[in-house]
Amino acid sequence: MTRKSIFALAALAAFGAIAPLGCKPAGKEGAAGSGDTPKTGSSRIVFIPKNMGNPYFEAMEKGFQQASKELGFEFSTTGPAVAEPTAQISYIKDEIQRGATAIVIAANSVDALNGTLDEARAKGIKIITVDSDLTGNETHRDLGVLACDFDTMGDFLIEQMGIIMNYEGKFAILSATTDAPNQNKWIKGMQAAIKNPKYAKMQLVDVVYGDDKDQKSLTEAEALLTKHPDLKGIIAPTTVGVYGCAKAVEQAGVYPGGKNAKGAGVSVIGLGVAKQMQRHLKDGIVPKVFLWDPAEQGYIASYAAVRMAEGKFTPADGATINIPDLPLTKMGDKKVGKNNVLIIGEPVEYNKGNVDKYAGE
Amino acid sequence: MISRIRSRFGPEIVAVVLLLLAFGFSAFREPRFLDAEYLFDRSTLYMEAGILALSMTFVIIAGHIDLSVTSILALVGAICTTLVSKYGLPPVAMIIVAPVVGGALGALNGLLVSKGKLPSLVVTLATMALFRGVAQILLGDHSLPMPKELVGIHKIQLPGTYFHVPMVLLAILAVIAAGVLHRTVWGRWVTALGTNAEAARHAGIPTGKILIQLFTLSGVAAGIGSMLMLSRLGVARFDHARGLELDVITAVVLGGASIFGGRGTIVGTITALGLVGVVQTGMGVAGVKAEVQVAVIGLLLIVSVLFSNFTARKRGR
Numbered sequence: 001m002t003r004k005s006i007f008a009l010a011a012l013a014a015f016g017a018i019a020p021l022g023c024k025p026a027g028k029e030g031a032a033g034s035g036d037t038p039k040t041g042s043s044r045i046v047f048i049p050k051n052m053g054n055p056y057f058e059a060m061e062k063g064f065q066q067a068s069k070e071l072g073f074e075f076s077t078t079g080p081a082v083a084e085p086t087a088q089i090s091y092i093k094d095e096i097q098r099g100a101t102a103i104v105i106a107a108n109s110v111d112a113l114n115g116t117l118d119e120a121r122a123k124g125i126k127i128i129t130v131d132s133d134l135t136g137n138e139t140h141r142d143l144g145v146l147a148c149d150f151d152t153m154g155d156f157l158i159e160q161m162g163i164i165m166n167y168e169g170k171f172a173i174l175s176a177t178t179d180a181p182n183q184n185k186w187i188k189g190m191q192a193a194i195k196n197p198k199y200a201k202m203q204l205v206d207v208v209y210g211d212d213k214d215q216k217s218l219t220e221a222e223a224l225l226t227k228h229p230d231l232k233g234i235i236a237p238t239t240v241g242v243y244g245c246a247k248a249v250e251q252a253g254v255y256p257g258g259k260n261a262k263g264a265g266v267s268v269i270g271l272g273v274a275k276q277m278q279r280h281l282k283d284g285i286v287p288k289v290f291l292w293d294p295a296e297q298g299y300i301a302s303y304a305a306v307r308m309a310e311g312k313f314t315p316a317d318g319a320t321i322n323i324p325d326l327p328l329t330k331m332g333d334k335k336v337g338k339n340n341v342l343i344i345g346e347p348v349e350y351n352k353g354n355v356d357k358y359a360g361e
Numbered sequence: 362m363i364s365r366i367r368s369r370f371g372p373e374i375v376a377v378v379l380l381l382l383a384f385g386f387s388a389f390r391e392p393r394f395l396d397a398e399y400l401f402d403r404s405t406l407y408m409e410a411g412i413l414a415l416s417m418t419f420v421i422i423a424g425h426i427d428l429s430v431t432s433i434l435a436l437v438g439a440i441c442t443t444l445v446s447k448y449g450l451p452p453v454a455m456i457i458v459a460p461v462v463g464g465a466l467g468a469l470n471g472l473l474v475s476k477g478k479l480p481s482l483v484v485t486l487a488t489m490a491l492f493r494g495v496a497q498i499l500l501g502d503h504s505l506p507m508p509k510e511l512v513g514i515h516k517i518q519l520p521g522t523y524f525h526v527p528m529v530l531l532a533i534l535a536v537i538a539a540g541v542l543h544r545t546v547w548g549r550w551v552t553a554l555g556t557n558a559e560a561a562r563h564a565g566i567p568t569g570k571i572l573i574q575l576f577t578l579s580g581v582a583a584g585i586g587s588m589l590m591l592s593r594l595g596v597a598r599f600d601h602a603r604g605l606e607l608d609v610i611t612a613v614v615l616g617g618a619s620i621f622g623g624r625g626t627i628v629g630t631i632t633a634l635g636l637v638g639v640v641q642t643g644m645g646v647a648g649v650k651a652e653v654q655v656a657v658i659g660l661l662l663i664v665s666v667l668f669s670n671f672t673a674r675k676r677g678r
Contacts, residue, residue: 022397022401022522022523022524024397024398024521024522024523051651052650052651052652053652076648078648078650078651079651080651081651081652081654081655082604084600084603084604085598085600085601086594086601086602089406090403090406090641090642090645091645091651093399093402093403093406093645094403094642094645094646094648097393097396097399097403097646098393098646098648099393109504109598110504111504111506111595111596112504112594112595112596112598112601114595114596115512115513115593115594115595179502181502
């Protein structure tokens with residue numbers, strides 16, 4: 001036989017092997033899935049983070065594990081190596097096939113996952129978004145669990161800054177990148193908030209961007225201190241940025257009570273990770289930072305997922321779910337809002353007094 | 362015996378053997394793998410890469426590379442949906458406009474490589490950033506919807522089977538591509554170009570024209586791929602298919618094509634695409650972590666390239 005004819009034969013054989021596989025067995029149509037008996041009491045909840053190996057989501061996983069122990073469901077985490085918008089699709093498909101009861105997902109895209117999520121929901125799998133919701137496409141998931149109300153984040157940060165600087169003086173904002181949606185939403189919120197007469201004596205003098213890079217954030221913070229010698233405060237609503245600001249005021253010695261501080265010094269506040277900010281908070285370089293506890297989000301998302309799977313909780317505008325208290329936070333009845341969003345509460349304040357407790361792990 | 366197999370088959374036999382092994386292993390390890398409905402549904406994720414891999418096979422055989430294909434894919438999607446939503450282009454016209462726009466963008470690559478005498482690696486590295494950038498300028502961080510009537514082509518199946526439209530399309534295009542590559546003068550010219558560009562030019566082969574045609578073809582494939590992806594995802598975004606170019610090149614090289622040009626087959630590329638799909642699906646349904654999956658694909662590539670080079674040398678190519 002010639003090589004060509006062997007190839008032709010091989011191709012034919014391969015097609016012969018695949019073709020029957022592609023045909024639908026008679027009678028299977030429509031009956032798919034009905035053979036699976038619903039496994040009561042052994043729910044399988046899967047968490048799909050934006051990407052694997054991300055410390056923020058690894059912290060969230062701890063909450064899932066705790067809930068899994070308490071409520072007795074099977075839990076696993078799976079997800080893409082990179083946080084690309086469509087990278088989560090194959091993992092969702094695989095989990096449908098693996099028979100998940102509920103999928104909790106930090107969505108990488110607000111709309112590219114719609115079709116795949118619909119497939120999962122058609123098979124009776126509950127879809128819960130956590131941390132990053134499908135803004136504008138909420139009908140493609142059952143429930144969204146968010147740490148705090150991002151709409152009021154700007155007001156919250158301005159009020160906190162106001163308390164520290166006695167509602168008087170100049171302050172600046174150090175953000176992440178110029179195109180980060182949450183950052184821009186919060187900056188707009190802060191700019192709107194200071195128009196309130198209550199903050200009439202507070203002056204926002206600058207908005208700078210550290211690109212969520214350590215070195216750039218530090219340099220930008222140093223530049224702020226040089227440019228505005230009478231600065232009273234910096235708000236950095238990013239964990240990388242707030243750390244950079246803390247280092248800048250520390251090195252310049254202008255933190256409240258520092259050796260070069262003029263008057264009350266420069267107070268840095270913002271969103272910070274307890275463990276990373278532990279020393280700066282303890283040493284009084286930074287008065288306080290805020291963040292939601294990712295583990296708490298994980299706990300609550302899985303708690304809601306289990307209740308939904310059991311049929312004891314159906315998300316709807318105005319529905320409530322009772323969540324047991326966590327070691328550090330009181331929970332109780334939580335109300336589901338518009339678009340089936342469940343907001344956990346206010347961000348947690350980390351300060352000199354409590355940071356050890358939160359950074360403990 | 363081994364030497365006889367080696368002399369009978371090309372390097373693509375490595376991908377064929379690995380595919381069979383991977384399929385058998387996955388089926389053996391994980392019973393949920395052997396489910397036709399699931400396998401065919403999961404395969405919808407690989408069809409765009411498959412179409413890009415067909416044209417990439419030609420480009421690589423010619424001794425070149427096109428890193429910009431996925432950026433073309435994203436830009437074509439951005440342009441088409443913008444035309445429909447802002448300038449009233451009838452949705453169905455997208456099917457024609459997409460490959461044309463893709464071809465035009467590809468032709469730009471071809472002109473720069475051919476007339477500008479620039480290495481394709483450099484040219485397409487630049488246009489990869491350029492096209493992606495323009496797509497982002499057009500769409501920003503938002504997405505534009507694919508017109509409703511064009512959404513969900515991957516859900517349409519041949520009656521009575523699980524074969525979906527994109528798979529049928531890929532199969533037809535693969536047969537055409539194989540015919541052109543292995544049975545036409547043009548196909549032999551492309552191979553000659555990759556074997557020795559200088560010699561090909563002296564032999565009177567219009568190498569400059571072929572280069573422009575090759576990159577245009579690559580752009581057209583990206584245009585078709587764009588329509589499939591938009592139909593599957595329902596939206597156009599600037600970051601669609603980002604990083605997929607590496608998967609496409611992986612499939613071509615895994616399929617036995619030489620990255621230095623002059624050697625490669627369509628059968629090999631399609632088999633390798635199937636191999637990557639089966640390995641990823643098998644690991645995915647068995648719950649293997651993403652980082653392990655990435656490492657396994659890397660390992661597979663090294664093993665396969667080593668073996669193909671070995672068989673190719675034995676066959677004296």
